[in-house]
Amino acid sequence: MVWAFHTDEPEFCPQCGDSLETQSTEDGPRPHCANCRTTAYHNSGVMARTAVVDTDRVLLIERGAAGDVGAWATPGGYIDAGEPPREAAVRELEEETGLEAAPEALTPVNVGFLEFDGGESDVAVNYAVLRSETAGTVEAGSDAADARWWTRDALRADLPAEKNNLRAIGMETLLDLLDDRS
Structure with a gap:
């Protein structure tokens, strides 16, 4: 599942609720959950x-x-x-x-x-x-x-x-x- 946000960068994972870290991706840094491996994107x-x-x-x-x-x-x-x-x-x-x-x-x-x-x-x-x-x-x-x-x-x-x-x-x-x- 893709999680897209239309607000400020999230602090907590929408999937499991754990705190998000920043992970480097080919598109730049993204909020990422180490626990459930969910990456959050700031999309339109x-x-x-x-x-x-x-x-x-x-x-x-x-x-x-x-x-x-x-x-x-x-x-x-x-x-x-x-x-x-x-x-x-x-x-x-x-x-x-x-x-x-x-x-x-x-x-x-x-x-x-x-x-x-x-x-x-x-x-x-x-x-x-x-x-x-x-x-x-x-x-x-x-x-x-x-x-x-x-x-x-x-x-x-x-x-x-x-x-x-x-x-x-x-x-x-x-x-x-x-x-x-x-």
């Missing part, structure tokens, strides 16, 4: 996100949890172990907006890479789906404080830089999706 988190497009507008959620509370983003979150990215994207879409979609209705858009202070990073597998391919009523849920539709003009005029967390997909990509659907 992997997310799946979905842009829901309805003619000339896109659905965004206002983050209600984590370090980016108050920022607007496409619905999405971390992929669970053993979960295919498309299934994670539709799960997160429903959890955060109330909308349901079939995994096969999602179209791959791009892969984003996000870097954070302290050396953390995430990879975002981004999808798009037409509103007509979804079911349900938009309502913020889970860790979303709000969910609402944004037009191209509103994205450019009303989304302040400090409240913009669209870097997982990219503002230009989002605007291109609106151009393709309008």
Whole structure:
């Protein structure tokens, strides 16, 4: 089993609980447990996100949890172990907006890479789906404080830089999706 961490370097083994030492590897020093021979890696988190497009507008959620509370983003979150990215994207879409979609209705858009202070990073597998391919009523849920539709003009005029967390997909990509659907 591979143990990946998205926080500071661990002090204790996730497998057996013993203290970790530092072991030299071909990739540099890594936390290692001498007792059970587990090596811990500091890897990127992997997310799946979905842009829901309805003619000339896109659905965004206002983050209600984590370090980016108050920022607007496409619905999405971390992929669970053993979960295919498309299934994670539709799960997160429903959890955060109330909308349901079939995994096969999602179209791959791009892969984003996000870097954070302290050396953390995430990879975002981004999808798009037409509103007509979804079911349900938009309502913020889970860790979303709000969910609402944004037009191209509103994205450019009303989304302040400090409240913009669209870097997982990219503002230009989002605007291109609106151009393709309008």
